[in-house]
Amino acid sequence: MxxxxxxxxxxxxxxxxxxxxxxxxxxxxTAPSTTSTTTVPPxTAATTTTTTTSTTTTSTxTSTTTTTTTTTTTTTxxxxxxxxxxxxxxxxxxxxxxxxANPAVTMTVMRDGRRVLSRASGxxxxxxxxxxxxxxxxxxVSKVLTAMMISRLTESGEVDVDTPVPWAAMGIPTHPDWxxxxxxxxxxxxxxxxxxxxxxxxxxxxxISFLPSLLDRPPTDTRGRWTYSNGNYCALGLLVGHLTWxxxxxxxxxxxxxxxxxxxxxxxxxxxxSSDVGYRLGVDRLSRLGGAGTFIVSTDDIxxxxxxxTPVDLExxxxxxxxxxxxxxxxxxxxxxxxxxxxxxxxxxxxxxxTVAGRSxxxxxxxxxxxxxxxxxxxxxxxxxxxxxxx
Numbered sequence: 410m411x412x413x414x415x416x417x418x419x420x421x422x423x424x425x426x427x428x429x430x431x432x433x434x435x436x437x438x439t440a441p442s443t444t445s446t447t448t449v450p451p452x453t454a455a456t457t458t459t460t461t462t463s464t465t466t467t468s469t470x471t472s473t474t475t476t477t478t479t480t481t482t483t484t485t486x487x488x489x490x491x492x493x494x495x496x497x498x499x500x501x502x503x504x505x506x507x508x509x510a511n512p513a514v515t516m517t518v519m520r521d522g523r524r525v526l527s528r529a530s531g532x533x534x535x536x537x538x539x540x541x542x543x544x545x546x547x548x549x550v551s552k553v554l555t556a557m558m559i560s561r562l563t564e565s566g567e568v569d570v571d572t573p574v575p576w577a578a579m580g581i582p583t584h585p586d587w588x589x590x591x592x593x594x595x596x597x598x599x600x601x602x603x604x605x606x607x608x609x610x611x612x613x614x615x616x617i618s619f620l621p622s623l624l625d626r627p628p629t630d631t632r633g634r635w636t637y638s639n640g641n642y643c644a645l646g647l648l649v650g651h652l653t654w655x656x657x658x659x660x661x662x663x664x665x666x667x668x669x670x671x672x673x674x675x676x677x678x679x680x681x682x683s684s685d686v687g688y689r690l691g692v693d694r695l696s697r698l699g700g701a702g703t704f705i706v707s708t709d710d711i712x713x714x715x716x717x718x719t720p721v722d723l724e725x726x727x728x729x730x731x732x733x734x735x736x737x738x739x740x741x742x743x744x745x746x747x748x749x750x751x752x753x754x755x756x757x758x759x760x761x762x763x764t765v766a767g768r769s770x771x772x773x774x775x776x777x778x779x780x781x782x783x784x785x786x787x788x789x790x791x792x793x794x795x796x797x798x799x800x
Contacts, residue, residue: 495787497526500761503783504528507776511767513686515541517708518784519716519760527709531766535683542709544673545686545764546695547749548702548742548773550711552642553726554661554674555700556596557714558649560725561664567652568592570725574644579651581620581644586627592648594632595641596730601628602640609639609697610744615678616643616699635729639701646700657700669717671710677703686766690746702744708762711751715739715760718753734795736781741773741797750777759788 500518504526507514513531517524529539562568570592576583594600603623623640646657653660658676666674675682677692685705688695695703718726731738739752742764749764750773763780770776777795785791 494520494523494525495789497784497787499783499786500526500780501528503779504530504763506779507763507765507769510769511765512689513539513545513766514763515539515543515545515686515708516763516780517541517712517761519712520788521758522716524709524712531686533684534681534687537684539686542673542707543684543686544675544682544705544707545749545766546677546688546692546705546744546747547711547751547764548744548747549639550740550742550749550751550762550764550773551698551700551702551704553711553731553740553751554665554704554706554714555642555645555649555657556726556730557718557722558660558664559592559596559645560722562649562652563725564721568648570596574648575651576624579647581617581624581647583621583624584627587624590628590632592645595645596725597727598635598637598641598729599631599633600638600641601630601632602636602638602644603629604636604638605640609701610694612694612696615696616701616703617647619697620644620647620699639698642701643697643699646703649700657703661704665714666710669713671713674704674706674710677705681705688747688766695744702742708764711762712760715751715753715762716757718757728798732797734781734797735792736785736790736795739777741777743772743774748773748776750774750780752777752781754781754785755788755790759784 497518500516504514504516507516508528508530511531513529515529516526518526527541529541529543531539533539533543559568559570563570573589573591574587574595576587590600595602603626605623608619620640620643629636649660650657653664655663656676658674658679661674662672666672673684677688677695677698681687681692692705726738728738732740737752737754737756739750742749746768747764747766748770749762751760751762753760761780761784763776765776770779774797777797781795782791782793
């Protein structure tokens with residue numbers, strides 16, 4: 410499965426705090442040194458061809474014999490040197506600040522494919538200490554996973570994002586005016602999908618049963634303009650299921666996480682496992698979200714996934730479907746009692762994922778406001794509070 414390039418209108422990818430919390434690696438003043446697979450850009454082979462021509466003429470004839478010798482020399486450019494592991498002083502302080510105010514927090518930072526910070530606080534449902542590999546409700550950070558699956562399916566030829574959504578084939582009744590809405594419009598939140606804010610958290614039914622109630626009327630007059638709606642990614646999750654014939658979590662495991670050796674992703678619709686960090690309001694209330702917000706996954710796995718994003722992925726993963734700021738791109742997640750941030754800095758060389766089980770701050774954007782500048786400070790590119798667009 411290949412990957413996709415971002416047309417992020419980022420002003421620049423130059424990048425720019427306390428107590429408590431168990432650490433899976435080190436103290437707040439020293440960055441953990443847990444090592445994972447190092448991702449280094451491939452070497453580039455340069456081929457040089459030298460052609461030598463010699464001419465021989467005999468005295469007994471007028472013929473000329475020409476011999477051409479081709480010598481091919483292949484040289485390999487040296488690999489890109491990994492960035493040095495920074496002392497994650499500010500990131501550790503940001504984690505401590507979050508951990509002191511919430512029942513559980515996990516945070517992972519990766520740089521050049523190496524995990525340079527891995528911290529967690531609180532307990533899982535079974536009473537074990539939380540680790541950065543403990544699955545948690547990540548709310549709308551789920552949308553990144555859903556969009557990445559669409560990207561990989563685009564690359565394999567299963568779907569063209571610029572063609573209409575196959576509503577009928579997916580078994581979803583719609584008003585006729587939805588016939589021309591494309592997959593790209595869903596990805597970019599420009600489809601005219603109704604917002605239906607509070608209705609998403611009524612529980613009781615799942616995405617496939619709730620979505621038709623939003624599609625029995627024509628697209629709203631916001632079509633063509635960015636208008637954030639969970640319905641777009643609920644629909645995209647159903648499209649993934651239609652194309653793969655797999656439940657959404659199994660599709661994510663196969664398409665996204667198997668290739669990077671990560672395990673444990675599952676959905677709120679299947680309830681929580683004893684090894685999860687608990688969601689105190691009960692995951693049943695999130696069942697309608699589908700691909701927009703039902704994933705339960707660890708920050709280790711989110712960070713590893715984003716660390717393996719390629720320019721090909723970013724042709725599908727782009728603004729305004731993704732959020733952007735002066736540091737890079739990513740997504741936030743916010744439901745009452747669970748907030749999350751996943752952000753890519755330095756053009757992909759640095760990734761931070763942080764998830765909070767609690768209410769401080771109250772939004773995923775608030776989490777990003779704390780952890781992104783902290784990581785940026787540690788790597789020497791802090792440019793102040795993130796300026797995300799759209800908000």
